[in-house]
Amino acid sequence: PTMTTIIDGNEVADQIQSEVSTCVDTLRDDGVTPGLATVLMSDDGASETYVSMKQRTCEELGIESFHHEIDPDEPAEVLFDRIDELNEDPAVHGILVQMPVPDHVEKRAVLERIDPVKDVDGFHPENVGKLVAGNARYKPCTPHGVQKMLAAYDIETEGRDAVVVGRSDIVGKPMANLFIQRDDGGNATTTVCHSRTDDLAAKTREADILVAAAGVPEMIDGEMVGEGATVVDVGINRVDADNEKGYELVGDVDFESAKEKASAITPVPGGVGPLTIAMLMYNTVKGASLQSGVPVDL
Numbered sequence: 001p002t003m004t005t006i007i008d009g010n011e012v013a014d015q016i017q018s019e020v021s022t023c024v025d026t027l028r029d030d031g032v033t034p035g036l037a038t039v040l041m042s043d044d045g046a047s048e049t050y051v052s053m054k055q056r057t058c059e060e061l062g063i064e065s066f067h068h069e070i071d072p073d074e075p076a077e078v079l080f081d082r083i084d085e086l087n088e089d090p091a092v093h094g095i096l097v098q099m100p101v102p103d104h105v106e107k108r109a110v111l112e113r114i115d116p117v118k119d120v121d122g123f124h125p126e127n128v129g130k131l132v133a134g135n136a137r138y139k140p141c142t143p144h145g146v147q148k149m150l151a152a153y154d155i156e157t158e159g160r161d162a163v164v165v166g167r168s169d170i171v172g173k174p175m176a177n178l179f180i181q182r183d184d185g186g187n188a189t190t191t192v193c194h195s196r197t198d199d200l201a202a203k204t205r206e207a208d209i210l211v212a213a214a215g216v217p218e219m220i221d222g223e224m225v226g227e228g229a230t231v232v233d234v235g236i237n238r239v240d241a242d243n244e245k246g247y248e249l250v251g252d253v254d255f256e257s258a259k260e261k262a263s264a265i266t267p268v269p270g271g272v273g274p275l276t277i278a279m280l281m282y283n284t285v286k287g288a289s290l291q292s293g294v295p296v297d298l
């Protein structure tokens, strides 16, 4: 294509956050301050960064944030007891346990411990079920953000071929589920690829909308992208670099070569990442509305 649109995730996120902020005002006028609890049980640097970004965005929007840190050496019961307290706390409308949790804590048990009404990540099996049934309570933040981003750029999904690379419970699967819904941002014919997919490039080249969520640095290059496709790069990978931090962030897409083929493409950073946080704020405010009965326009 002569002109490739570089999708500005920060701009779309800002727009969503301003809508969310209006809803926060509506709730506060009715005496309800939305509250998000974050729980970190890890020493992982990336996880710490994600949690602090989430807290900072809460503050910017007038959402109360409650941060809990649990020593990763503590037994699982300590985390479960904390989740129970947060489930009971009326000031907390959303609970986010930052993944990964330590190996001795069963991830599935953590997700199931959270009150589904407060599960703003949308990972509790009840919420996964509602999503698949076409009756979502909380759409998972990253794929929902991708939908919002496509909508903001008037990139139609209906009747088009979407290819998702990755089948994780947090990105790939819910992304595919949203794409096949009989709904705005859905109605796409969707292919889900993963590490056992035969001839991946043949599949990705057929995509009108290609979503890369494999966690493999720059694995999707221009050869794997069809002419005029929209390329959404969900990947956030730390690779060694000769700089102060000792690493840099790269996506799952080789941006330079993919840009030559794509009609629109997201950069890393500044693409999907900011949308994920914006949609977490969106879900928290939706949760506050659901739990208080004060309607908001989301």
Ligand code: NDP
Pocket (backbone or CB within 6 Å): 142, 165, 166, 167, 168, 169, 170, 171, 172, 193, 194, 195, 196, 197, 200, 213, 214, 215, 216, 219, 234, 235, 236, 237, 272, 273, 274, 276, 277
């Ligand atoms: P997971 O590791 O849980 O899942 C990766 C998926 O990609 C798996 O289904 C795996 O297949 C598949 N895969 C791995 N290698 C290949 C390959 N060579 N070819 C085809 N498929 C492959 O990762 P997540 O879904 O949690 O995250 C994916 C990426 O997105 C990561 O870089 C992560 O950091 C990033 N991320 C970004 C977010 C954002 O806000 N932008 C939010 C969440 C994640 P299989 O199932 O067979 O193993």
